[in-house]
Amino acid sequence: MARSSLRPLAVVATAAALLAYVGCTRPDAEKGADGTSSSPPPAAPAADAPTKSFKLFAQWPTPQGILVVSGEMDGYLEPCGCAAGQLGGLIRRFDFVRRMKAQGIPYALIDLGSLIKDPAGARGGFEQAKIKFGIAIKALGAFPYDALALSADDLKIGVGEAFAQFLNGLEGSTKLVAANVVPGAGFETLIVPHVLVQAGPVRLGVTSVLDPGTLAKLTDPDKDALLPTVKRPDDVLPGVLQDLEGRSDYQVLMIQGPPQEARRLATAYPGFDIVIATSEVADPEQDPQMLNGGKTMLVNVGRRGKYVGAIGFFEGAAPRYHQLGLTEKYNGPGSEVKKIIEDEYRGLLKAVGTVENFPRHDYVGGAPGATFIGAESCKQCHPNTFLKWSTTKHAQAFVSLEHDPKPDVTFDAECVTCHTVGFEYNSGWKSAAATPLLKGNQCENCHGPASKHVAAPDDLAFRTALKLTAEQADRNRLCIRCHDEDNSPKFVFETYWPQVIHSKLDTYTDPKVHQGVAAKPADAPTAAKGD
Incomplete structure (x- = not known):
């Protein structure tokens, strides 16, 4: 009991120490009295807006709103530049979102998690992976994201360390979501079962579940104290779905677990209109799988952050899906995310000596x-x-x-x-x-x-x-x-x-x-x- 009672204090202390690492300022989305969050309203292009303009989603009629889905970045903050044609990176992702805003397209942003992967075997070492995790959270806050799914991959830096960085970096509208995970005493508000977000007039109910088997494989002395309750997805999804159906136009489920589990849950709970699955490959199929007679859209966006998925909502018509590769054309000028990734991140690597102390x-x-x-x-x-x-x-x-x-x-x-x-x-x-x-x-x-x-x-x-x-x-x-x-x-x-x-x-x-x-x-x- 003594260990459990002291653990939250230790994590909070760690979070305070991390303020010096990744900072705590971020632009927050507007939030209504009912807790519903929405992305900032479209604004006029800034003075440093992209110079090479092109119309996004030109193949679509004008959408009411778009849900942008990302995930499983696996620590790939940006392309290294060793080869031509590399895809991905948070800087390009931010440029894509900024272009949507400049073109007046309402949007919401959610991420499946797995910001890092296997820090113990990371090419840059455990310490660099830990810094990457904090930088990734801060970058998502700069967009800002509406929801981030809890992932066992992200807990591999240490459950206590991850909680500290979540506490530091997820202030404001970005919520850590897992319907079947209840955190320990003192952290009840860190993980929420679902969020309500808006993409223009479209109300979206977003939830996530974490496969208990995946979490069980994680060996960590803090796990039992900080994550004492992990329920079966089937024990929580009926209630969550019923709640969301009464408050949103579309229901979205993110699943951190094997891809086959995502397909099973999508079939078992057809009330979910959109199900986001993990991927076994970096480059996924371009088209989603349509389940439950075409009602449920099952998508994945691959690994390493190379792609984002865009789900468009249209008045009087079914949603559409478009997989978008983050190519070099999303290379807008300096942005807050660019400063975080290129300046702050590598400045931290230099300051802590990740090369010298490898x-x-x-x-x-x-x-x-x-x-x-x-x-x-x-x-x-x-x-x-x-x-x-x-x-x-x-x-x-x-x-x-x-x-x-x-x-x-x-x-x-x-x-x-x-x-x-x-x-x-x-x-x-x-x-x-x-x-x-x-x-x-x-x-x-x-x-x-x-x-x-x-x-x-x-x-x-x-x-x-x-x-x-x-x-x-x-x-x-x-x-x-x-x-x-x-x-x-x-x-x-x-x-x-x-x-x-x-x-x-x-x-x-x-x-x-x-x-x-x-x-x-x-x-x-x-x-x-x-x-």
């Missing part, structure tokens, strides 16, 4: 005790190989970060991990000041730390430890770690491997190349100079 470990495999030393130490014995590497984009990988138009990307661990040497290892990259010789994607990212081989080049064990064949690289998915479907969607190992092959470029007849050198650590600015 949790590192020893290199697994390779020569025992070997450390990263940088390509300059390879140059003496492998000059032609070094020359070929130096003309590639791999060699300029860190330079590309330094010249990125987005600010401070060199302090973003998600970027730095693929643009430096040995980032996750104890002797690998730490910072431009501490490890200058590890800038770029160098030899050791493929071959492993080379200090032992450089010191004793004729030692067969050390040399064998660095050997890498095409079969090994492909089997171990070495290249795919960075050349994945997000950053390098056209990458095909069999096509690109011949471009990096560098065997037999050098001869080793000079006796000096067999003597070895005592390579200095990579954090020494003069390492390998004059060797």
Whole structure:
């Protein structure tokens, strides 16, 4: 009992601490006396409104209002820019919403949740995922959103931590919704069973449920105290639906759980006109599934925040659905969300040192005790190989970060991990000041730390430890770690491997190349100079 009674105080204290992290100011939507919230009325375009105008929903008759659905962003705050044609990002989403406002289209905004995903396995590390979560909540508040579904994914940063960030970031009209979850004492108002929102004259009743099985898989010492009651969706939906049907024109259900559960609930409760399901893929089908004789629209918007769904409501006609990819055309000038994502977010990463303080470990495999030393130490014995590497984009990988138009990307661990040497290892990259010789994607990212081989080049064990064949690289998915479907969607190992092959470029007849050198650590600015 003592633990439970103290837990709310601890979370509130955490929330207060987070004020310094993500701030607390946000524009609030107007709210009526009955608790109904609505998006701000359409306003004239601001002075910094998008310069390239185009009519939204030109294929539709004029809608009475539009419900914009997003969700399962999985931590993708914005496209990284590594490849052309990337979709998504909160900055583009905000530009889309601003265009709707400028064109006089009434709207409401809801999000399925899963703002982040698996922070323990995040490329940028747990601390960066936690910061992302707070930044995402603040950005949603800047729109502002009407409803955010409670997601087990978002609780993986820690239930107490998530509650603290919800308390800090969800002030005003943005409500955290879950009809079948009752929070612990002191947090009764944090999670609401449903909200009533308006898109123009269209009244929308919005609710959400969280699959108990999904939540049960979450291991967290605070879960039982802060989320003591989780009911079956079937135990709460009949009552919620009856309430909403008497107060709204359309009833909307968001389901945080397996897609098949969404289909089951949509069929079991045909009173819901729109059901939002989770997705197993990043790029979903364009058209919704129509259930219950065409009455219920079942939609999903994919993962990684690449798309939003727009449901238009029309007088005397059935709702229509349009899936919209957030392409580069939604690139309006500076906005509050742009400042949050590009300036504040990366400013926080720099301030807390997510790169320098990234949790590192020893290199697994390779020569025992070997450390990263940088390509300059390879140059003496492998000059032609070094020359070929130096003309590639791999060699300029860190330079590309330094010249990125987005600010401070060199302090973003998600970027730095693929643009430096040995980032996750104890002797690998730490910072431009501490490890200058590890800038770029160098030899050791493929071959492993080379200090032992450089010191004793004729030692067969050390040399064998660095050997890498095409079969090994492909089997171990070495290249795919960075050349994945997000950053390098056209990458095909069999096509690109011949471009990096560098065997037999050098001869080793000079006796000096067999003597070895005592390579200095990579954090020494003069390492390998004059060797």
